[in-house]
Amino acid sequence: MKIALIGYGKMGKAIEAIALEQHHEIVLRIDLNNASDFTAENIALADVAIEFTGPHSAVENILKCLELGIPVVSGSTGWLDEWDRVTSFCKEKNGTLIYSSNYSIGVNLFFEVNQYLARLMEQYPSYDVMLKEIHHTQKKDAPSGTAITLAEQVLAGITRKSSWSNQPEQTNSPVLSILSERIDPAPGTHHVKYTSAIDDIEIIHTAHNRTGFAGGAVTAAQYAIGKKGIYNMKQVLGLV
Known part of the structure; x- marks a missing residue:
C-alpha cells in the first residue's frame, strides 16, 4: 500500500x-x-x-x-x-x-462499553455522570474529539442529561460536564464516572503511547x- x-x-x-x-x-x-x-x-x-x-x-x-x-x-x-x-x-x-x-482499537472497544453502560445507568437516576480527559499540552482542542464522542454516547443513553459542556462538574445538572486537563507527557486518558451517595462506577481508558x-x-x-x-x-x- x-x-x-x-x-x-x-x-x-x-x-x-x-x-x-x-x-x-x-x-x-x-x-x-x-x-x-x-x-x-x-x-x-x-x-x-x-x-x-x-x-x-x-x-x-x-x-x-x-x-x-x-x-x-x-x-x-x-x-x-x-x-x-x-x-x-x-x-x-x-x-x-x-x-x-x-x-485506537482499544478506544473503539471503550466506546462500545461506554454505550452499554449508559443504557444500563439510565435505569438508576440516583447516579450522576461526568467525564474527564487528560492530554499533552500541545493538544489544541478541548475537549478532545474522543471525549465528545463519549459524551454524545452518554447523552444518547441517559435522558436526564440534555447537553454537554466543557465546564466544572455541577451535581445533578442536566448538563454533562467534561473536564479537560493538559499535562505533559500524556498521550491520552479518558474517564467516564457515575457517582452516587453510596458508591462510584468508573470506566477509564489510558493510552501508553501513540x-x-x-x-x-x-x-x-x-x-x-x-x-x-x-x-x-x-x-x-x-x-x-
Whole structure:
C-alpha cells in the first residue's frame, strides 16, 4: 500500500513507523514546511492519504484529497461543524472518507462499553455522570474529539442529561460536564464516572503511547482501498 501522510508531526511519524513495519510505502509527507508539495502529481502516487493535521487545515486537506480522487483517512479533530459540507462533497465526487475521533482499537472497544453502560445507568437516576480527559499540552482542542464522542454516547443513553459542556462538574445538572486537563507527557486518558451517595462506577481508558492510534489509522487505510463512501472505525473493526 502506498500512503501519503498529510501532517507529519508526532502522529504522522508514529503512523509512518507502523506503516513501514508492515511493509507499506510512504510516497509523500506533507507538513507546514513543504505544503507546496501537496499537488495533484504528487498525491497521485498514493493509494490512500492519512490526514492528521489541525482543525483549521483539516477540511481543506480532506476536500483536496477527495477532489483528486484519493481515499482519505482523517484523524483530525475540531472541524466537525463542517461535517455536512465535507460528506456532501465526498458523495458528489463518489469518493472515500474514513473519519474517527480516535483510531485506537482499544478506544473503539471503550466506546462500545461506554454505550452499554449508559443504557444500563439510565435505569438508576440516583447516579450522576461526568467525564474527564487528560492530554499533552500541545493538544489544541478541548475537549478532545474522543471525549465528545463519549459524551454524545452518554447523552444518547441517559435522558436526564440534555447537553454537554466543557465546564466544572455541577451535581445533578442536566448538563454533562467534561473536564479537560493538559499535562505533559500524556498521550491520552479518558474517564467516564457515575457517582452516587453510596458508591462510584468508573470506566477509564489510558493510552501508553501513540502506537494504538497509529496502528488503527493504518488498518483504516487498508480498509479504504477499493471502497466508496463514508465509513468509521465501527465498520473498519466489524463492530456493526
